[in-house]
Amino acid sequence: MKASWKALLAHLAIPLLVGGLSALLTRNSMEHYEVWQRPPLSPPGTVFPIVWTILFLLMGYSAYRIWRSKLPGREQALVLYALQLLVNFLWPLLFFRWGWLLPAFFWILLLIGLVAWMIALFYPLDHTAALLQIPYLLWLIFAAYLNLGVWWLNRI
DSSP states (O other), X not given: OOOOHHHHHHHHHHHHHHHHHHHHHHGGGHHHXXXXXXXTTOOOTTHHHHHHHHHHHHHHHHHHHHHXXXXXXXXXXHHHHHHHHHHHHHHHIIIIISOOHHHHHHHHHHHHHHHHHHHHHHHHHOHHXXXXXXXXXXXXXXHHHXXXXXXXXXXX
């Protein structure tokens, strides 16, 4: 199937814009992360924008592959993709901006469940698209560990 460059660029741009808006809304809150006690294996704050940019590009390309598949079930898969993107957008606000560390942990568990479900829906439509989401799922699991660790170490 011939690639549609406009559609590909739109699919790449959507998660980048969602992530960019979230980063913009939390930009003055990242300093909390630097002063909070953090669990072992916590990366410096500078790692997050790099990792998230890569993950958002993988998400966008994966969604593009599903969109162009034209197979039954793609609409449901893309709706779930959009829903998890919305949940993803809200997590940094909960964690960084508002400092609601424990609610953010439960929110990221919801996100992990949605992404796992999304991968399950993507797989029969396009194996590669589903596999491209695995780094995202693994990063979310790591982020949940960090979230819980930050909450535990900074609770009073």
